[in-house]
Amino acid sequence: MLYLRRRRLRLWNRRRSEEDLEEEALTHDEPERPLKRLRLRGQGGQVSPSVNACNQSLGGSSVKRPKVEEDELPKTSFRQQPREIKETPQRSIVNKGKQPLLPQIEPLGKRSMSERTASIRIKEPMAEPMAEPGIASLPKPKVPDTHVLIKPKDEPFTDDMFSSDVPDYEVPIAVIRPDPSSKVDSSVGNDTVEKQDGPEIPASMGVGNRGDDALALTSERETNCTLATIPEESPPNVEIASSPLGEEGPDVLERSSAQGTLGIGDDEETLCMPSCTTNGSVHVQCPSAVDVPLSRPMSLSSSDLMSIHDVNDITKGEERDRILWVNEINGEHLPPFKYIPQNLVFQNASVNFALSRIGDEDCCSSCLGDCLFLSTPCHCANETGGQFAYAKEGLLREEFLEECISITRDSQRHQNLYCRECPLERVRNDVCLEPCKGHLRRKFIKECWSKCGCSKNCGNRVVQRGITCKLQVFCTSEGKGWGLRTLEDLPKGAFVCEYAGEILTNTELYDRNLENSKSGKPTYSILLDADWGSGDLKNEEALCLDATFFGNVARFINHRCLDANLVEIPVKVESPDRIYYHLAFFTTRVVTALEELTWDYGINFDDHDQPVKGFCCRCGSKFCRNMKRSTRSRSASIVR
Numbered sequence: 001m002l003y004l005r006r007r008r009l010r011l012w013n014r015r016r017s018e019e020d021l022e023e024e025a026l027t028h029d030e031p032e033r034p035l036k037r038l039r040l041r042g043q044g045g046q047v048s049p050s051v052n053a054c055n056q057s058l059g060g061s062s063v064k065r066p067k068v069e070e071d072e073l074p075k076t077s078f079r080q081q082p083r084e085i086k087e088t089p090q091r092s093i094v095n096k097g098k099q100p101l102l103p104q105i106e107p108l109g110k111r112s113m114s115e116r117t118a119s120i121r122i123k124e125p126m127a128e129p130m131a132e133p134g135i136a137s138l139p140k141p142k143v144p145d146t147h148v149l150i151k152p153k154d155e156p157f158t159d160d161m162f163s164s165d166v167p168d169y170e171v172p173i174a175v176i177r178p179d180p181s182s183k184v185d186s187s188v189g190n191d192t193v194e195k196q197d198g199p200e201i202p203a204s205m206g207v208g209n210r211g212d213d214a215l216a217l218t219s220e221r222e223t224n225c226t227l228a229t230i231p232e233e234s235p236p237n238v239e240i241a242s243s244p245l246g247e248e249g250p251d252v253l254e255r256s257s258a259q260g261t262l263g264i265g266d267d268e269e270t271l272c273m274p275s276c277t278t279n280g281s282v283h284v285q286c287p288s289a290v291d292v293p294l295s296r297p298m299s300l301s302s303s304d305l306m307s308i309h310d311v312n313d314i315t316k317g318e319e320r321d322r323i324l325w326v327n328e329i330n331g332e333h334l335p336p337f338k339y340i341p342q343n344l345v346f347q348n349a350s351v352n353f354a355l356s357r358i359g360d361e362d363c364c365s366s367c368l369g370d371c372l373f374l375s376t377p378c379h380c381a382n383e384t385g386g387q388f389a390y391a392k393e394g395l396l397r398e399e400f401l402e403e404c405i406s407i408t409r410d411s412q413r414h415q416n417l418y419c420r421e422c423p424l425e426r427v428r429n430d431v432c433l434e435p436c437k438g439h440l441r442r443k444f445i446k447e448c449w450s451k452c453g454c455s456k457n458c459g460n461r462v463v464q465r466g467i468t469c470k471l472q473v474f475c476t477s478e479g480k481g482w483g484l485r486t487l488e489d490l491p492k493g494a495f496v497c498e499y500a501g502e503i504l505t506n507t508e509l510y511d512r513n514l515e516n517s518k519s520g521k522p523t524y525s526i527l528l529d530a531d532w533g534s535g536d537l538k539n540e541e542a543l544c545l546d547a548t549f550f551g552n553v554a555r556f557i558n559h560r561c562l563d564a565n566l567v568e569i570p571v572k573v574e575s576p577d578r579i580y581y582h583l584a585f586f587t588t589r590v591v592t593a594l595e596e597l598t599w600d601y602g603i604n605f606d607d608h609d610q611p612v613k614g615f616c617c618r619c620g621s622k623f624c625r626n627m628k629r630s631t632r633s634r635s636a637s638i639v640r
């Protein structure tokens with residue numbers, strides 16, 4: 001009995017140890033290897049502890065899992081992968097993440113002026129290989145640990161992940177080319193932190209309307225990413241810069257996001273924040289999306305705020321006051337151009353600024369202080385019939401202003417100058433010249449300048465002091481594209497800005513426009529033809545300004561037929577002749593805050609014989625020439 005019992009016990013023990021061994025073999029060997037392998041292969045560049053989850057969630061749609069990997073993996077490993085993911089508790093993923101994913105932001109304050117022309121781009125940890133020099137970021141804000149977003153960098157990345165067993169064409173997720181068949185997936189898993197019920201991002205917003213770089217970057221991301229919403233405490237984007245009224249600060253941040261304010265002055269840079277959710281999908285957050293619930297202002301120092309504002313300043317610090325841009329209409333960003341506060345010579349234009357060219361009769365070397373206080377106006381007033389164009393406080397004299405307005409609005413009654421060989425015709429056809437259509441004889445202003453004895457604060461120096469009123473570039477609601485408006489009430493006769501751009505010869509502009517005319521883009525060029533008919537001009541003396549690539553805020557001023565609130569006046573500053581001059585804009589009446597600023601381009605909408613296509617006028621004026629089709633020819637007109 002005892003023997004039998006012992007034998008049974010021995011047999012039972014043997015069976016047990018055999019089973020134990022089997023069990024041990026199963027638990028130790030089986031699942032480990034395939035999962036490790038997956039991590040290496042399917043890294044996609046950044047998957048953190050949730051790497052497996054990332055693979056899973058993306059696997060079906062867009063993740064670029066190399067085929068070779070699937071073939072190599074034992075079948076069991078693939079079967080077990082989902083089980084492993086399901087069993088991974090969310091909390092453990094969060095804890096493993098160590099730090100929430102956040103943009104790293106550095107202040108711009110210490111950058112030089114030229115560096116500041118670069119915009120803020122939130123540094124995306126995953127996108128670091130794409131970082132460009134000169135691109136600054138904001139300081140890294142604190143975010144509570146409760147965030148489920150995971151900073152992908154915390155996954156132990158090692159060089160070998162990107163080498164040996166990963167083929168060369170395998171790149172981090174941030175630079176994987178989009179898979180056309182992939183779909184943005186925002187509904188994966190229940191444990192995700194993403195907001196599922198937010199409004200959809202219209203096609204006109206976000207991705208589709210950014211600068212090319214940003215677009216490329218974002219589409220690349222979307223290959224493997226879904227859109228997510230930044231949790232409450234996440235940092236705001238640069239929309240904090242201002243409200244449409246140009247207000248500033250955290251209050252504005254709250255309001256602007258609550259109102260769904262779209263792009264505000266973040267240049268063509270797009271701020272997208274990639275992240276991993278608990279289900280492992282990698283997300284990109286784009287700031288123009290209306291589903292960003294920015295409820296708490298980030299605490300930034302005043303210098304940080306200043307830096308952010310600088311980014312939104314289209315002048316990049318070139319003007320005394322910043323000029324911000326806003327878009328309350330759609331998600332489009334301001335098209336890129338280089339801001340210049342003063343004209344620049346492009347190539348062949350003959351512009352001679354030599355002081356020696358300014359004779360005694362062109363300046364007031366013996367003046368002191370403010371010329372406007374002289375009992376007898378100095379030489380500089382000769383240009384305007386012995387009276388200064390400016391009254392006190394820098395406003396135009398009423399009489400002079402009215403004359404200028406009249407010349408512009410009632411050009412038929414005013415003298416036209418006719419060239420013997422009009423540069424406009426000459427450039428089109430050397431042999432068979434059409435007669436000159438005429439150029440309006442305009443009133444010039446002559447400002448005191450460097451050779452004058454008066455002070456820099458002389459009242460006869462207005463345009464040369466630059467912009468002094470608060471302006472804003474905005475997206476018009478009438479379909480005119482971008483426009484310029486004032487943020488403060490302006491009195492009648494106030495100087496607003498001059499039209500700055502590249503100084504080109506008429507020939508250079510003609511060639512440029514021939515190329516650009518096919519693009520259907522807005523036109524930004526004007527003729528400096530106020531004196532073209534008074535003598536024979538050489539080719540290099542027939543000058544134009546083109547603000548297409550280099551320009552100032554005036555390039556955003558839209559056209560209005562006849563009753564525009566700005567009038568353009570030629571102003572001589574450095575040069576005594578009328579070949580080169582500044583074209584300055586003054587208000588024709590009181591303009592109230594938020595009114596769009598407009599000027600009459602002098603377009604003849606019936607003249608189709610022009611190098612650059614005209615546009616369908618949406619000025620809304622009851623005098624609109626485009627609607628009435630009345631013919632009108634005027635000089636100093638914007639080149640069409």
Ligand SMILES: C[S@@+](CC[C@H](N)C(=O)[O-])C[C@H]1O[C@@H](n2cnc3c(N)ncnc32)[C@H](O)[C@@H]1O
Pocket residue numbers: 479480481482483521522523524525554555556557558559560615616617618619
């Ligand atoms: C000097 S730009 C003005 C700024 C321009 N809106 C923009 O978005 O950059 C001139 C161009 O603006 C547009 N534009 C200006 N005034 C307009 C108007 N009254 N109606 C329609 N389009 C206008 C035309 O495309 C024109 O070629």
